[in-house]
Amino acid sequence: xxxxxxxxxxxxxxxxxxxxxxxxxxxxxxxxxxxxxxxxxxxxxxxxxxxxxxxxxxxxxxxxxxxxxxxxxxxxxxxxxxxxxxxxxxxxxxxxxxxxxxxxxxxxxxxxxxxxxxxxxxxxxxxxxxxxxxxxxxxxxxxxxxxxxxxxxxxxxxxxxxxxxxxxxxxxxxxxxxxxxxxxxxxxxxxxxxxxxxxxxxxxxxxxxxxxxxxxxxxxxxxxxxxxxxxxxxxxxxxxxxxxxxxxxxxxxxxxxxxxxxxxxxxxxxxxxxxxxxxxxxxxxxxxxxxxxxxxxxxxxxxxxxxxxxxxxxxxxxxxxxxxxxxxxxxxxxxxxxxxxxxxxxxxxxxxxxxxxxxxxxxxxxxxxxxxxxxxxxxxxxxxxxxxxxxxxxxxxxxxxxxxxxxxxxxxxxxxxxxxxxxxxxxxxxxxxxxxxxxxxxxxxxxxxxxxxxxxxxxxxxxxxxxxxxxxx
Amino acid sequence: xxxxxxxxxxxxxxxxxxxxxxxxxxxxxxxxxxxxxxxxxxxxxxxxxxxxxxxxxxxxxxxxxxxxxxxxxxxxxxxxxxxxxxxxxxxxxxxxxxxxxxxxxxxxxxxxxxxxxxxxxxxxxxxxxxxxxxxxxxxxxxxxxxxxxxxxxxxxxxxx
Numbered sequence: 001x002x003x004x005x006x007x008x009x010x011x012x013x014x015x016x017x018x019x020x021x022x023x024x025x026x027x028x029x030x031x032x033x034x035x036x037x038x039x040x041x042x043x044x045x046x047x048x049x050x051x052x053x054x055x056x057x058x059x060x061x062x063x064x065x066x067x068x069x070x071x072x073x074x075x076x077x078x079x080x081x082x083x084x085x086x087x088x089x090x091x092x093x094x095x096x097x098x099x100x101x102x103x104x105x106x107x108x109x110x111x112x113x114x115x116x117x118x119x120x121x122x123x124x125x126x127x128x129x130x131x132x133x134x135x136x137x138x139x140x141x142x143x144x145x146x147x148x149x150x151x152x153x154x155x156x157x158x159x160x161x162x163x164x165x166x167x168x169x170x171x172x173x174x175x176x177x178x179x180x181x182x183x184x185x186x187x188x189x190x191x192x193x194x195x196x197x198x199x200x201x202x203x204x205x206x207x208x209x210x211x212x213x214x215x216x217x218x219x220x221x222x223x224x225x226x227x228x229x230x231x232x233x234x235x236x237x238x239x240x241x242x243x244x245x246x247x248x249x250x251x252x253x254x255x256x257x258x259x260x261x262x263x264x265x266x267x268x269x270x271x272x273x274x275x276x277x278x279x280x281x282x283x284x285x286x287x288x289x290x291x292x293x294x295x296x297x298x299x300x301x302x303x304x305x306x307x308x309x310x311x312x313x314x315x316x317x318x319x320x321x322x323x324x325x326x327x328x329x330x331x332x333x334x335x336x337x338x339x340x341x342x343x344x345x346x347x348x349x350x351x352x353x354x355x356x357x358x359x360x361x362x363x364x365x366x367x368x369x370x371x372x373x374x375x376x377x378x379x380x381x382x383x384x385x386x387x388x389x390x391x392x393x394x395x396x397x398x399x400x401x402x403x404x405x406x407x408x409x410x411x412x413x414x415x416x417x418x419x420x421x422x423x424x425x426x427x428x429x430x431x432x433x434x435x436x437x438x439x440x441x442x443x444x445x446x447x448x449x450x451x452x453x454x455x456x457x458x459x460x461x462x463x464x465x466x467x468x469x470x471x472x473x
Numbered sequence: 474x475x476x477x478x479x480x481x482x483x484x485x486x487x488x489x490x491x492x493x494x495x496x497x498x499x500x501x502x503x504x505x506x507x508x509x510x511x512x513x514x515x516x517x518x519x520x521x522x523x524x525x526x527x528x529x530x531x532x533x534x535x536x537x538x539x540x541x542x543x544x545x546x547x548x549x550x551x552x553x554x555x556x557x558x559x560x561x562x563x564x565x566x567x568x569x570x571x572x573x574x575x576x577x578x579x580x581x582x583x584x585x586x587x588x589x590x591x592x593x594x595x596x597x598x599x600x601x602x603x604x605x606x607x608x609x610x611x612x613x614x615x616x617x618x619x620x621x622x623x624x625x626x627x628x629x630x631x632x633x
Contacts (some may be wrong), residue, residue: 034505252501
C-alpha cells in the first residue's frame, strides 16, 4: 500500500510543517511551559535545573542550542519539535511491526502516528521548551524495546532504555515493573533477565552523576547544590515536591477525573475515543496490551493524584498509549471490512481527510508563532527595574524569565534577582552569594525578603509576582 | 468478545466520558516549581512554636490554645479600604485563636523603607459597620520589627 520510506517522510513533512508554522519564536509560558526559562538557562550555563535535575535533557538540548539560528529559546523549543516528530516515527515503526501483516497495517500506522502528532496537547508540547516531548519519545522507545521481538537487543540495553527514560523524567521509574513482568504468556521474567535489565537501568541512572559535576562549577542556576551528597539526594529524589502528592482534596481529585475525560475527548475527538476504547478490547497481543495498559493507568493516576498545578502534563504517556489502542481499533475495523474492498478504499482517504479537516480547529489553540507574553514581561521588567536593584520575584514564569534574561542572555547584570520562595533553602543562599558577591546576606538561619532589604539599605527594592504589577521602591 | 459486544462497550464508555467530561483541571496555584511563601499557618500554644508567615511572625502566648493564620493579598477588597492618603504595606493576616480569650504576639518585619513611610500596625475594627482599620496603639518598633500583643483579628501594616 505504502512504500516503506514514504510514510516516515510524510510524517516528517506533515508534522514538520505544522510545528514550524506554530512554534514559539522565543521564550514562552504557553502550554504549561513556565519552567522553560529554568531549563534553557540551566542548559546554556552548565547549571542544574529544578528537581530532579533532568541530566539527559540538559545534554541533548545543549546540542540544539548550538544551532546558529534565531533566539536561544527558539533553538531549545526546536528540540521539543524534533523529539515529537521522532516519537511519531517510532510510533509508526512500532505499529508497523506489531499490527498483524495486512494490506492496511502500514497505512493505519501512518494515520495513527500523524494523529498522535497533531493531537492538541502533543502539538502544544512540541512548540515549547519542556521535558515532556523528550519524555514522550523515551516512552515509545520503552514500549518498542518491550514489544518488538524482531529487534535483537541485549537485556542490558533493554533495561538501559528504561533507565535513560528515568534520567529525563523521574516518573519513568513507574514503568520499571514492566521489566519484570513476563510478556510472553509467562507470569514473570527469569532472575537472570531481570538482573541484566537491572544492571542496564543502573548504568543509565549513572547519568545523574553529571549533576554533581555541573554543580561543582557553581553555575548561577544550581538547584540543591548537588555537589554535596545531601544536596544530590535532595535534588534527584524530588523531595521538594513530595508534599504535592498528598495536597489534593477528594473534590479536587474527582474534578480531575472529570477533566481527564474532557481532555481525552479534546485530544482524539469522539470518533478517536470510540476507536481507542474499541481497540483496547480488540485482541491486542499481550506484549502490547500489558505495557500500554500499565503505562496508561500509572500515568493517569499519577497525574490525577499529584498536586502540582500543571500535573496534567504527565498525561502525555496516556495520550500515547491511547493512540496505540486507536490503531488496533482501526485495524479491526479494516479487518471487518476485508470483504468490502470499496468501503476500505473509501475509508482510508476519509481518515486522512478527517485529520486534515480538524487541523484548522486545532491550529489556533496551539499556535505560538505570535506569542510574546514572556518576552513582553522581560522587556517591561528590565525597563522598570532601577539600576542595582534587588528584585524579589514570585511565580515560576516570572522568576525563570528573569533568570533567562540575566544569565542566559547576559542582560542587566546589575540587578539581583531573588526568588522569595527559595530563601528558606541554604543552597539557594550560598548560590546567591556566589552569583551576587556584592549582595549583603545577613547571617540568619532563616532569611526573609525584609532581612535582605534591611541589610542592603542603599539598593532600590522591587517586587514582582503573578498577581501584581512590578512595584519598585 | 465479539465485535458487537466491543462496540457496545465502547459506545457506553464514550457516552459516559461525554456526560462526565467537564470542568478544568484542578490546579492549586501554590503547588508550583518554586515554592510559594506560606499562605496559611497553624499551631498550638503547647508547642510554643511561632508561626512564620515570611513577612510576619505570630507567637501564641497562652497555655492551651489553637492558632490559625491566613494570609490575605487583597485586604482592601476582602476587608476594608485603608484610611485616606494611606496605603497597605504588604499582606494582611487573619489570626484566629481558640479560645478567643487567648493572646498572640504579632511581629511584622519593619525595614527602613517602612520606617520612612511611618508605617503602623492596624487591626480591623469589626464592631462598626462598615469595618474600619484602627491603629494598634501599643505596638513597639525595635530591632527591625514592629510588635504588639493582641487577640484574634485581622492585622495589616499601613503607611503613607
